[in-house]
Amino acid sequence: MRIVVAGGSGHIGTFLVPRLVRAGHEVINVSRGQRSGYVDDPAWSQVRPVTADRDDPAFPEAVAGLQPDVVVDLICFTLESATALVDRLRGQIGHLLHCGSIWRAGPSLKLPMTEENGPPPLGEYGIAKDAIARMLKEETSSGGLVTTSIHPGHIVGPGWHPVGPLGNLDPAVWRTLSAGEPLDVPGIGTEFMHHVHADDVAQIFEAAIARRDAAAGEDFSAVAPSALNVRGYARIAAGWFGQTAQLRPVTWVDFRRTAGEEAAQTSWEHLVRDHYFSIDKARALLGYLPAYEPEQAVLESVRWLIDHDELEVATPLTV
Known part of the structure; x- marks a missing residue:
């Protein structure tokens, strides 16, 4: 055709x-x-x-x-x-x-x-x-x-920044996680994002x-077969650098002050939706078999950005 x-x-x-x-x-x-x-x-x-x-x-x-x-x-x-x-x-x-x-x-x-x-x-x-x-x-x-x-x-994929563990595109989160430093998380970090x-x-x-x-x-x-919530995403991502995520719950008021209004608003837009979708319909009618779990897709994107000097991290990937 x-x-x-x-x-x-x-x-x-x-x-x-x-x-x-x-x-x-x-x-x-x-x-x-x-x-x-x-x-x-x-x-x-x-x-x-x-x-x-x-x-x-x-x-x-x-x-x-x-x-x-x-x-x-x-x-x-x-x-x-x-x-x-x-x-x-x-x-x-x-x-x-x-x-x-x-x-x-x-x-x-x-x-x-x-x-x-x-x-x-x-x-x-x-x-x-x-x-x-x-x-x-x-x-x-x-x-x-x-x-x-x-x-x-x-x-997500090679060539562009993924929506990160805090629900925004601020690249600083990757340096924080790769350094094992405390990461301010609005609320308790249970909101889902579906990559x-x-x-x-x-x-x-x-x-x-x-x-x-x-x-x-x-x-x-x-969507991917599963979805990541904030704290799970952060802990998995920190592990890619051989680190343990140090998550520090803060209020949204404090998060807006420290993260900046633009990044905080982007986080709010993603996290307030708390999305986790079924793919049963696509499986049944179209034979959809996604090749990537969400963390695999994000890791591919992050690796590409690091390899092309488009993302600053404190320690190299260990995976």
Whole structure:
């Protein structure tokens, strides 16, 4: 099939595009630039690059003009934008796949969470992702375009910083843990974060394309088989450096003062949701078998950052 991937040079596309090429598809990568992904792969030499801006009102027409059989949209963030693409592609293609987010669900009420029991979302981003997923499901159920929405957890992999043990992107946490120094943890550290390796997300997209009938009108959580809570994540990460995590519980008021408002707010946004999702639906309908536990995925990311002098640590990795 001819598959157009919008945003194929990003985290998921880095692994999805080569997967699709190796599966024998003709792949067109639509992006603002010509970068071929975070990880080198010879499959990129067989990919046709097309430059287009996802925010341009002409984007749906540009995609339709490529005459795809399948469109994978990895960079849609508003209902208006999603609806415009659906309206243009209706009757023109066989399958539209959208990348959502587990933040389509709000703070957990029951664990593990499923595609059906997620509470209402918080914040502009989560609300938009939820609205898009609902629109797509209604589009397919009403006899329109065949769609699938896939909702990744916190994506990690080589080439970028993972969401860390405190639920933010502050690199200082890795130096603290690698030195065995005390780490201020807001509360008691029981909140979950659900990570996923980018290649495991790519696996779900590839499976949904291959199993179109099973994926039609469905939404799937794309996460690792298990989730890490704050204190477990910190203790595992400290162990990578031969250290024992020294966790010091503090109030959120104190944490905001010491961590800084931006980092503390990012932590709050992640930890207040307390997300831990089931992958039973993706297993049953798509045969999803994630290759990475969350700590394995994060370790790969951290190792890459250290090896490329993009992360400062006090002691070397021992694993």
